[in-house]
Amino acid sequence: MTAKNGSATATRVKASDPTDQLPRDLLSREEYLELFRQLYLARYFDVRLIKEKKKGRLTGTLYSSHNQEAVLVGSLFGLRPNDWISPIHRDMPAFFMKDLRSGWDNPDRMGMSIEEVCAQVWCKVGSPGRARDNWSHIGKKDKHIIHSTSMLAGTIPVAAGVAYADKLDGGDTVVVTFNGEGSTAQGVFHEAINFAAVHKLAVVTIIENNQWAYGTPTHLGYPLEDYARRADGYGIPGFIADGQDVFDVYDKVMQAVAWGRSGKGPSIVECKTFRAYGHGDHDDDRAAKYRPQDEVEQGRSRDPIAIAKKVLLEKGYITESEATLYQAEGKSAGQTTDEDFPPEVVAYLKRGVDYALKSPAPAAEEGERWVFRV
Amino acid sequence: MTNMTYREAVRLAMIEEMDRDQNVFIMGEDIGKYKGTFRVTDGLFERYCQEPRDWLVEPPHPEILDGVGRRVIDTPITEPGIVGMATGAAMTGLRPIVEMMTMSFSILALDQIINHAAKIHYMTGGQISVPLVIRGPGGAANQLSAQHSHSMEGWYAHVPGLKVVAPATPNCAKGMLKAAIRDDNPVIFTENPGLYSMKGDVSDNVDEIIPFGKARIAKEGKDISLIAYSRMVNVSLAAAELLAADGIDAEVVDVRSLLPLDTETIYNSVRKTHRAVVVYEDWKSGGFGAEIAARIAQDCFDDLDAPVGRVGGLNVPMPYARVLELQCIPNEQDVLAEVRKIG
Numbered sequence: 102m103t104a105k106n107g108s109a110t111a112t113r114v115k116a117s118d119p120t121d122q123l124p125r126d127l128l129s130r131e132e133y134l135e136l137f138r139q140l141y142l143a144r145y146f147d148v149r150l151i152k153e154k155k156k157g158r159l160t161g162t163l164y165s166s167h168n169q170e171a172v173l174v175g176s177l178f179g180l181r182p183n184d185w186i187s188p189i190h191r192d193m194p195a196f197f198m199k200d201l202r203s204g205w206d207n208p209d210r211m212g213m214s215i216e217e218v219c220a221q222v223w224c225k226v227g228s229p230g231r232a233r234d235n236w237s238h239i240g241k242k243d244k245h246i247i248h249s250t251s252m253l254a255g256t257i258p259v260a261a262g263v264a265y266a267d268k269l270d271g272g273d274t275v276v277v278t279f280n281g282e283g284s285t286a287q288g289v290f291h292e293a294i295n296f297a298a299v300h301k302l303a304v305v306t307i308i309e310n311n312q313w314a315y316g317t318p319t320h321l322g323y324p325l326e327d328y329a330r331r332a333d334g335y336g337i338p339g340f341i342a343d344g345q346d347v348f349d350v351y352d353k354v355m356q357a358v359a360w361g362r363s364g365k366g367p368s369i370v371e372c373k374t375f376r377a378y379g380h381g382d383h384d385d386d387r388a389a390k391y392r393p394q395d396e397v398e399q400g401r402s403r404d405p406i407a408i409a410k411k412v413l414l415e416k417g418y419i420t421e422s423e424a425t426l427y428q429a430e431g432k433s434a435g436q437t438t439d440e441d442f443p444p445e446v447v448a449y450l451k452r453g454v455d456y457a458l459k460s461p462a463p464a465a466e467e468g469e470r471w472v473f474r475v
Numbered sequence: 476m477t478n479m480t481y482r483e484a485v486r487l488a489m490i491e492e493m494d495r496d497q498n499v500f501i502m503g504e505d506i507g508k509y510k511g512t513f514r515v516t517d518g519l520f521e522r523y524c525q526e527p528r529d530w531l532v533e534p535p536h537p538e539i540l541d542g543v544g545r546r547v548i549d550t551p552i553t554e555p556g557i558v559g560m561a562t563g564a565a566m567t568g569l570r571p572i573v574e575m576m577t578m579s580f581s582i583l584a585l586d587q588i589i590n591h592a593a594k595i596h597y598m599t600g601g602q603i604s605v606p607l608v609i610r611g612p613g614g615a616a617n618q619l620s621a622q623h624s625h626s627m628e629g630w631y632a633h634v635p636g637l638k639v640v641a642p643a644t645p646n647c648a649k650g651m652l653k654a655a656i657r658d659d660n661p662v663i664f665t666e667n668p669g670l671y672s673m674k675g676d677v678s679d680n681v682d683e684i685i686p687f688g689k690a691r692i693a694k695e696g697k698d699i700s701l702i703a704y705s706r707m708v709n710v711s712l713a714a715a716e717l718l719a720a721d722g723i724d725a726e727v728v729d730v731r732s733l734l735p736l737d738t739e740t741i742y743n744s745v746r747k748t749h750r751a752v753v754v755y756e757d758w759k760s761g762g763f764g765a766e767i768a769a770r771i772a773q774d775c776f777d778d779l780d781a782p783v784g785r786v787g788g789l790n791v792p793m794p795y796a797r798v799l800e801l802q803c804i805p806n807e808q809d810v811l812a813e814v815r816k817i818g
């Protein structure tokens with residue numbers, strides 16, 4: 102078996118300027134703390150939805166991003182508000198975490214509100230898709246979020262098209278697409294990146310290598326260990342990030358984004374991480390059997406919250422007593438309580454859930470609306 | 476006869492044929508140790524891939540091949556690739572079964588299916604045959620929304636060179652899958668996910684196959700013919716019970732083989748009842764039920780006492796919300812309404 106979970110941190114192709122300064126070195130203490138807080142927010146979203154489902158208050162499937170939060174938070178944090186993203190099933194928090202830096206409560210920020218995302222989960226008309234698609238299949242054009250679909254890798258060419266249009270318009274926005282490692286076997290993954298490389302489009306493809314694609318381990322999906330090497334065939338940079346370390350993800354994605362924004366073209370960032378649970382919550386029981394227990398334990402041993410906490414302590418950005426205030430790390434959803442999370446995180450989700458519960462369900466007769474633009 | 480689920484019947488057909496013929500193998504996504512997302516391939520990996528004799532040669536790097544089977548092959552997520560590779564293997568004489576995680580994903584493989592598998596025999600003047608089976612769940616399940624709920628059989632039944640079947644019972648599933656595997660042509664074999672847990676008596680005879688091109692009378696009746704395939708046969712049977720309460724004796728014809736189509740059985744039924752309603756889950760507009768209706772209208776014109784009725788899915792991408800989804804999938808009340816409408 103190949104090495105797992107964040108053991109590789111080297112950058113294969115150096116795309117940054119030759120100084121040794123890393124993107125993270127330009128972040129302030131407040132920004133470090135905000136990155137840290139966002140990890141809690143992503144984790145709590147997952148935890149809360151799992152609990153809601155266990156209570157029987159929800160239908161649908163949660164493709165948990167537990168243990169993979171650093172990939173989402175670190176990738177999104179440095180984007181400009183106008184940049185585009187294209188998340189997939191495992192990236193639910195990305196929909197409301199895009200441009201969170203412009204203010205969690207800022208209605209004009211370029212991300213979905215927590216209310217809309219929760220309404221989507223509860224399948225209510227208050228959701229962007231008005232209950233027409235399942236949890237993770239949402240998009241919002243005015244927030245520059247490309248609609249995700251079931252079709253793995255299917256949105257990467259769409260993302261490349263968005264980048265192409267932006268280029269024609271003389272813009273300098275970057276399009277960041279998210280994909281599982283298994284999805285890189287899809288033909289359109291390659292067609293899109295090839296096109297983007299030919300036209301030097303600012304498309305950053307994040308490969309969330311969580312070691313499993315449904316029930317299939319990586320060695321049955323790709324013969325090499327590093328998916329970043331997919332980049333070699335297109336002559337574009339392929340970065341490898343420790344997906345458990347939000348700062349490393351931030352560094353690599355920011356280098357990739359800078360490369361794209363300066364007109365040099367697309368790139369790939371492979372984030373090595375580990376899927377904590379089953380493919381979706383429907384698969385949890387089976388996953389407990391088809392995955393070796395020691396692999397799961399090892400894969401979950403490097404909790405992104407714990408790793409970030411350690412960095413903040415080392416930098417003196419938080420005190421020892423602040424570090425023990427909230428202890429969500431290393432705990433499964435069922436083991437956590439709300440006390441394990443900052444109160445503003447809990448309150449944020451509550452707002453979303455309350456809205457979703459109040460939002461009306463779709464009326465049976467409106468099913469034929471929106472097939473066409475009229 | 477043994478009582479078993481539709482899922483078990485599909486599995487049993489594969490096991491019997493794989494035991495019978497070393498050239499039969501199966502490939503697809505998550506079908507090996509994972510047993511398939513609908514657990515159809517449960518036990519196959521253990522049965523065919525653990526024995527050392529299943530390796531042609533000793534694998535050079537056994538550790539890399541951990542979990543790789545020779546006759547039960549987990550593929551990367553690459554639907555056109557899977558079908559293309561199976562087509563190549565079939566051309567050389569092997570008999571691949573491709574499991575699509577859902578038939579909806581076969582849309583990605585349309586080029587390989589239509590331009591390669593379906594055309595090779597014709598375009599090579601009959602030199603090369605492609606004994607390939609593509610099977611998997613087709614149609615709506617429960618809230619899987621637009622990209623997982625397609626009924627693809629009508630799309631495929633449009634293509635010369637393909638055979639297309641959609642059995643409704645466990646026994647038909649077993650007998651027809653065996654026929655599909657032994658057929659020398661590419662076969663599309665649709666299993667409605669709503670049928671997997673349905674139980675029924677299944678023939679124990681390993682040599683018994685159910686040939687294509689032969690429809691089945693699921694229930695005899697004299698007043699109207701309900702013509703359906705796959706899960707819509709059950710919906711039609713339920714509708715027939717409701718109609719019986721109204722004193723209408725409906726006959727239910729299970730088409731089960733779309734291409735080739737057994738028009739004789741369908742026409743005989745219509746000639747007896749003088750009324751027909753075609754029931755299919757696919758989008759109503761342009762679905763395969765439209766073809767059946769057109770043929771009845773043309774060939775049984777003088778026998779009909781009413782225009783041919785049609786019940787089909789609503790022409791929208793399948794929505795997720797259950798209340799919207801239920802509007803899209805035909806049910807027995809829709810059949811009843813159509814029966815009343817044609818009068």
Ligand SMILES: Cc1ncc(C[n+]2csc(CCOP(=O)(O)OP(=O)(O)O)c2C)c(N)n1
Nearest residue numbers: 191251252253281282283284313314315580
């Ligand atoms: C084209 C296509 N084929 C198959 C599937 C079924 N499917 C959904 S998720 C999945 C596994 C994806 O694995 P990966 O890309 O590694 O993402 P992860 O779920 O691990 O985040 C599969 C096979 C699909 N949705 N689309």
Ligand SMILES: [Mg+2]
Nearest residue numbers: 281282313314
């Ligand atoms: Mg994966």
